[in-house]
Structures are given as structure tokens and as C-alpha cells.
Amino acid sequence: MNNNTDNLNIQWFPGHMTKTKRKIGSQLKLIDAVAVLLDARVPYSSCNPDLRSIINNKPRIVILNKCDMADQSETKKWLKVFKDNNISAIALDCKTGKGLNAFIPTVKNVLADRIKAWRSKGMTGRAIKVMVVGIPNVGKSSFINRMARQNRAKTEDRPGVTRGNQWFTVSKGFELLDTPGVLWPKFDDKLVGERLAYIGSIRDEILDTEGLACGLLVYLRDNHGSALCQRYKLSEDEIKDKQSYELLSMIGRKRGMLIPGGEIDTERAAATVLDEFRSAALGRITLDRAEDYPNVRI
Ligand code: G4P
Helix, strand or coil: CCCCHHHCCCCCCHHHHHHHHHHHHHHHHHCCEEEEEEECCCCCCCCCCCHHHHHCCCCEEEEEECCCCCCHHHHHHHHHHHHHCCCEEEECECCCCECHHHHHHHHHHHCHHHHHHHHHCCCCCCCEEEEEECCCCCCHHHHHHHHHHHCCCEEECCCCCCCCCCEEEEECCEEEEECCCCCCCCCCCHHHHHHHHHHCCCCHHHCCHHHHHHHHHHHHHHHCHHHHHHHHCCCHHHHCCCCHHHHHHHHHHHCCCEECCCEECHHHHHHHHHHHHHCCCCCCCCCCCHHHCCCCCC
């Protein structure tokens, strides 16, 4: 059993990236802009650092998705950080659709000069085409479906486009293309790997969930102590100076998670802690703090 995050064994398989880079690259000439979906709880960690070189100098719009689960004040700070770095960004929540209406106007704003140029050439009927990119589970399908439903879209497979690419007409003159291929996250940076694992972006089957939950509990103890205490009916005194595994055991005991013989089922406790964190039952928590990434680049 690992009891600290140094032993957290996160592995990933970056081999598929080359294929995805090629696929995205080959579609770039068909699109006008890229919508980069990030998870509002981890706007830095959920951005594949290779993306900038993959999408080259295409105009881009950042979408902070799942903002219903992120700390509202942090999301505001993130929007400001993007603005300060001249990147158009909006926050939304595909669960309820909140914020979705800002998307098309923001894209049109980013492409204003281009749209003007099309008009001056008489290309008034030209559709705006946007590629939606993001790591698995960030909400790409939910976003496209929401946009499509909201705007009464129809799905079509385009002739002349590699098979399997999905174009969605979300409104007259506005089309979305789902990420061709899978844009894996990248976590050379240990902190990035941990945070992606905490939010559930990495399949738990390849992780040591007890080690992961222990790491998360230490983070919560140090940064969100009262949320941790409230959720698991613990006192600040009880959690102070506790080792991560002790914290996990305390939670298992509180929840009556015992295995025959009376021992605490820490595996079950770990799964519970992770589930509850991921569903925001501990509150809206942003792991990547905007102030730590003032020079964000996409
Ligand atoms: P992907 O295409 O990028 O892989 O992501 P996808 O849309 O499949 O979304 C992954 C999960 O995230 C889904 O949950 C989806 O409902 C959830 N999700 C997407 N956007 C939001 C959001 O803005 N807020 C919240 N809270 N959740 C969001 P799931 O549990 O995998 O599926 P389901 O139970 O919704 O069917």
C-alpha cells in the first residue's frame, strides 16, 4: 500500500499522439478556428502542452467546461488570466447548458477580420468551421451535443473528409468538427498527472486508487480542511498532522466500511473519497490555481 503521492504510479501511453497530431494537422486547412476544451477545475493540467504546435497559428477559443464543479472565483480569475494573455475564453457547463450562448458570438468576434474579408469578397454564405479539441472526458461530446440540440442541428458525414470525422451543423453557417483521433493528456509533470487522476481523467484501473485517495486527502487536508471535515464528520483537530493513510482509515471507520474480521476496508474508502471528490460532493474545488499560471499559453 502506498501512503504518499511519491509512490503514485501513473503511467500513460503517449504512442498514439503522433497519429492524432497527423490527423488534426490534416484537417486544419478545412477549419477556421479551434475550440480548446479545458476542465475548469484544472485549466492548466487538462491542456495538452503539444497542442500549440499541433494547431499552429489557427485562431483559438478556450472553453472552461464543467465550471459547475469548479470554484467560481477561481474560474473568474482564470478568465482574466486568459484575457491578459490575449486568448478569448468563456466558461460553461454542459450539464445545464449555462454559458453556451456565448460561444458563437465569441467565435465570430475572434474571426471578425476574416468574416469581414469574406464579405468584401462576396462570400456571404461561407460557413464558419470550428474544430473542437480536448483530452478524453473533458466534455467534447457533451458540448457538441448541447450545441447541436440547442441549435437544432443535424449530423452529417461529409464527402471528401476522412471517414469517421464528424461534422455537426449547429446553426445555419456554423459547423463543428469533433477532435479527429484522441488527444491524450501529457503528464511529464507529476503534479499534472496527479490532478488529472484526482478528477478522473485517467482510468482508475491503471492506478493505485488507495495511493491516489491518500494523495488527494493530504491535498484536501492542507487546502480545504473544512470541506473535508464537514463531508466526513471529522474535526479540524482530528485531521491535523495525520498521515494520509490514517486519514483514509478514519473515513472508512466513520462510514462503517469494514471487512470480515473488523478491519477497515480502505480500498472501498478510497473509491468513495475519489467518487465524492469527482462529483463535487466536497464542494466546488479548483485544483490549478490561476495565480500559479500567469503566463498561460495555448
Ligand atoms: P469527451 O467527449 O470529451 O470524452 O467527454 P464527454 O462529453 O463524454 O463527457 C465526459 C463526462 O463528463 C460525462 O459524464 C459528461 O456527462 C460529463 N460532463 C461533460 N460536461 C460537463 C459539465 O459541464 N459539467 C459536469 N458536471 N459534467 C460534465 P459521464 O459520467 O461519463 O457520463 P454521463 O453519466 O453523463 O452519461
